[in-house]
Amino acid sequence: MTSAYDVVVIGAGIVGSAIARELAGHDLSVALVEARRDVGDGTSKANTAILHTGFDAKPGTLESRLVSRGYHLLSDYAEHTGIPIERTEAILVAWDREQLDALPGLQEKAEANGYHQCEIVDAASVYAAVPNLGPGALGGLTVPGESIICTWTVNLALATDAVNRGATVLTDHRIVGVGLDRELTTLHTGTGESVAARWVVNAAGLGADHVDGLFGHHRFTVTPRRGELIVYDKLARALVDKIVLPVPTARGKGVLISPTIYGNVMLGPTSEDLQDRTATGTSQAGLEFLLAKGRALMPRLLEEEVTATYAGLRAAIDHGDYLIEADPAQRYLLVGGIRSTGLTAGMAVAEYVRDQLAAAGLALRPRTALPDPPRMPNLGEAFPRPFQQAELIAADPAYGRVVCFCERVTEGRSATRADRSSHPPRSTDSGDAPGP
Numbered sequence: 348m349t350s351a352y353d354v355v356v357i358g359a360g361i362v363g364s365a366i367a368r369e370l371a372g373h374d375l376s377v378a379l380v381e382a383r384r385d386v387g388d389g390t391s392k393a394n395t396a397i398l399h400t401g402f403d404a405k406p407g408t409l410e411s412r413l414v415s416r417g418y419h420l421l422s423d424y425a426e427h428t429g430i431p432i433e434r435t436e437a438i439l440v441a442w443d444r445e446q447l448d449a450l451p452g453l454q455e456k457a458e459a460n461g462y463h464q465c466e467i468v469d470a471a472s473v474y475a476a477v478p479n480l481g482p483g484a485l486g487g488l489t490v491p492g493e494s495i496i497c498t499w500t501v502n503l504a505l506a507t508d509a510v511n512r513g514a515t516v517l518t519d520h521r522i523v524g525v526g527l528d529r530e531l532t533t534l535h536t537g538t539g540e541s542v543a544a545r546w547v548v549n550a551a552g553l554g555a556d557h558v559d560g561l562f563g564h565h566r567f568t569v570t571p572r573r574g575e576l577i578v579y580d581k582l583a584r585a586l587v588d589k590i591v592l593p594v595p596t597a598r599g600k601g602v603l604i605s606p607t608i609y610g611n612v613m614l615g616p617t618s619e620d621l622q623d624r625t626a627t628g629t630s631q632a633g634l635e636f637l638l639a640k641g642r643a644l645m646p647r648l649l650e651e652e653v654t655a656t657y658a659g660l661r662a663a664i665d666h667g668d669y670l671i672e673a674d675p676a677q678r679y680l681l682v683g684g685i686r687s688t689g690l691t692a693g694m695a696v697a698e699y700v701r702d703q704l705a706a707a708g709l710a711l712r713p714r715t716a717l718p719d720p721p722r723m724p725n726l727g728e729a730f731p732r733p734f735q736q737a738e739l740i741a742a743d744p745a746y747g748r749v750v751c752f753c754e755r756v757t758e759g760r761s762a763t764r765a766d767r768s769s770h771p772p773r774s775t776d777s778g779d780a781p782g783p
């Protein structure tokens with residue numbers, strides 16, 4: 348048994364890392380416990396990396412509230428930490444009469460979600476905004492606030508910040524059993540080691556229902572909903588500088604075309620319910636489906652080279668909203684169903700969890716002095732990269748030595764986390780589900 352913590356957060360994705368950071372801002376001992384070898388190695392590394400305004404959320408839901416709040420929190424945090432973010436805007440395009448007729452309803456929905464910047468535009472304006480769009484667009488809805496962001500840097504910044512605030516990160520700690528006692532909960536790991544906690548937060552993403560079961564609950568089931576994506580070469584970036592959205596359906600947000608923060612263009616994601624929670628490989632059928640969509644949306648994009656394909660698994664649940672519930676008797680809180688908006692909402696989920704824990708009886712005293720948030724190295728193509736910064740190179744010539752010529756990673760940058768970070772990398776392996 349290692350030491351006992353006031354709070355143990357299970358799962359070091361964006362949501363768990365944001366919660367650990369938030370709680371570590373209080374007079375508490377906090378541990379962030381992760382099954383995998385590194386933080387941010389689950390769904391948080393393989394998504395579409397859009398900072399959503401929440402314009403299309405279901406009004407009145409917890410998700411709508413937290414996405415909208417998370418949008419502002421993460422925008423602000425990105426500014427303070429250097430997480431790369433680009434204010435690209437989005438345009439939602441209607442391709443048939445039915446979709447065109449749906450635009451006023453979508454605008455009303457955005458208003459109901461507190462987002463008042465959407466405008467309905469005609470076909471000419473759509474083509475003026477995205478000249479390379481395929482033929483047949485009938486009109487659109489602008490969403491000026493939608494932005495692109497680096498999901499990896501978000502996760503890493505939150506986990507690093509949590510560590511700087513005193514939290515302990517325990518990787519390679521998969522929770523496989525729970526022992527409940529009056530004072531302490533014992534979390535048993537796959538290696539035989541255990542971690543003791545006064546309070547436990549379950550932010551295990553795709554594994555949240557299994558962990559919930561260990562506490563004796565049977566309230567939901569996670570269905571992994573795979574989203575496959577195609578990433579095009581940086582030369583394609585000139586084709587599109589906005590996020591091109593489809594009209595959403597009951598199954599989700601649909602297939603989009605978006606610039607990436609790294610200077611590429613992506614097409615996707617698909618939406619397919621699976622059984623296997625580890626199935627992060629791409630499929631021939633998924634990629635063919637995307638190519639057919641892409642051919643109609645932007646034929647010129649298909650002439651560009653494909654750099655990569657990847658897939659991520661949304662933690663879809665049989666419940667129409669985020670499922671965040673505290674059990675004061677067990678000193679336990681579940682964070683479930685953070686399906687397709689958790690990158691955006693993570694920091695707001697953390698605030699909400701903090702308040703739920705306080706209401707359930709956890710004593711929270713904010714720390715008087717907190718360290719500054721970490722300054723993250725820039726991975727975004729739209730901002731000066733280390734190899735372009737003469738001052739940085741003068742201070743440390745390693746920033747002038749390029750070790751990866753495709754992505755122009757310098758020796759200084761590749762050493763950044765290993766040598767200087769409070770949360771050094773556990774592996775240089777990009778894993779089985781590379782992100783955008």
Ligand SMILES: Cc1cc2nc3c(=O)[nH]c(=O)nc-3n(C[C@H](O)[C@H](O)[C@H](O)COP(=O)(O)OP(=O)(O)OC[C@H]3O[C@@H](n4cnc5c(N)ncnc54)[C@H](O)[C@@H]3O)c2cc1C
Pocket residue numbers: 357358359360361362363364380381382383386387388389390391392393394395396397398399520521522523550551552553554555558572573574575616658659660661685686687688689690691692
């Ligand atoms: C294709 C796709 C596109 C998306 N696009 C967007 C987008 O554009 N914008 C947006 O805001 N959101 C988007 N999302 C959603 C977003 O990526 C997720 O909501 C978010 O990453 C969820 O974070 P998380 O921390 O809950 O889960 P995860 O990142 O999966 O973290 C959960 C962690 O818990 C660990 N774990 C599980 N079981 C255990 C256990 N028993 N013991 C210890 N650890 C455990 C896992 O290893 C994992 O690291 C998208 C998702 C997908 C799949």
